[in-house]
Amino acid sequence: MGRVEKYVLSAIEERGAIHMALIDPARTGPEEAREIARVAERAGTAAIMVGGSIGVSEHMVDDVVLAVKDACKLPVILFPGSPTSLSRFADAVWFLSVLNSTNPYFIVLGQVQGAPVVKRYGLEAIPLAYLILGSGGTVGFVSQARLIPYDRPEIAVAFALAAQYMGFRFLYLEGGSGAEPVPPSLIRAVDSSVDIPIVTGGGIRTPELARAAVSAGADIVVTGTILEEGGDLYSKLTAIVRAVEEAGRSRRHLEPR
Secondary structure (H helix, E strand, C coil): CCHHHHHHHHHHHHHCCEEEEEECCCCCCHHHHHHHHHHHHHHCCCEEEECCCCCCCHHHHHHHHHHHHHHCCCCEEECCCCHHHCCCCCCEEEEEEECCECCHHHHHHHHHHHHHHHHHHCCEEEEEEEEEECCCHHHHHHCCECCECCCCHHHHHHHHHHHHHCCCCEEEEECCCCCCCCCHHHHHHHHCCCCCCEEEECCCCCHHHHHHHHHHCCCEEEECHHHHCCCCHHHHHHHHHHHHHHHHHHHHCCCCC
């Protein structure tokens, strides 16, 4: 287990649950990324994820990662949609497999292509099982996922158990960017069946939705779309971070920080 993974697990233990901000280089340039990172750190975000599902080159990722690292001290974790979305300047990478893809490329072949690059760059690889649910959004289409319906939690549970037994150390339940968030009932069903930390994202744009996800069992809440919408980003992120951590402490019966 590497330094970033230890930090993430320690932060979950200390805060009850954590928030991560996702910056998509296809939609966000270096200057905007620098400001988002600065605000996110002030708001209490635990880490910055950088990645996107389509239209991202290594040069674009490099520029955003460098801007983020210039603006804050939070760890930068890559969230790659392809082997070309890696950056030597990041701290770690979610080494992910889309377990419910119908295309072997997104399950293992893309990872085979990217693994030598991860090794060469000295990136900390954090094994992550990635399940795409509901409407799936762009990532569901690009990853050729056989989408797991929200009203069939038993399917998500079976995939989640398989992920744990195969040795993945984190599980990501993805509803798709801007789509309907993963329902708390499904998160709760998965959480009651597995022991590995649960990450969830897609469509979580309010403190209420973030609180509901954590109360149901999510350990990490990821938001990306709200970072691109403008407005008072600090207030929006602060409210979501507070909701995440309050729900996490309540679920784990921790004292307020």
